[in-house]
Amino acid sequence: MEHQPQKSGRIQLDPDNVEQGLSQLVLTVIELLRQLIERHALRRVERGNLTDEEIEKLGTALMNLELKMEDLKEIFDLDDEDLNIDLGPLGNLL
Template sequence: MNAMEGELEAAIQKQGTAPVRRLSLDEGKLKNGLGQLVLTLVKLLHELLEKQAIRRMEGGSLSDEEIERLGTALMRQAEEIERLRLEFGLTEEDLNLDLGPLGRLL
């Protein structure tokens, strides 16, 4: 056995005596974390849709009826986002992820 094989064998034996660490996955935390991520993305898309709607209204490319329907749809969407946020027990701040040097998401 050469020196490298000896070191490898010693490392394997040493690893075998070390306590085994297991990843503790709490199903509730996983579901809430996934809910937070999905809801954050939905809220981001909602805000982008609102900005696009405002641009189209200001640009005059929407009829009065279209503006009314779009406003109603965006309002209902905002209400559903709020309902889901409360159901997951999240705050507004929970949906505003910190992107480090890029700043806050929303």
């Protein structure tokens, strides 16, 4: 029987399945960084600080990163909800 992550909005660190909880935590951090990079890139584009070539490269890099994240979520049987961990009184992370 394969372990399915619980949809509680919390990182699951089950002693019998540490890999799943660790992959959830790592992918959550990566997704947070990906979103921050994307927002920063959009601000740079809006300010006009980039050439057309730089915008093209940046767009391609961001699309590739998003595709890779989708691949990793599939490999580790996670979805967007699993990466949006509950920070208690601070609300959800993503």
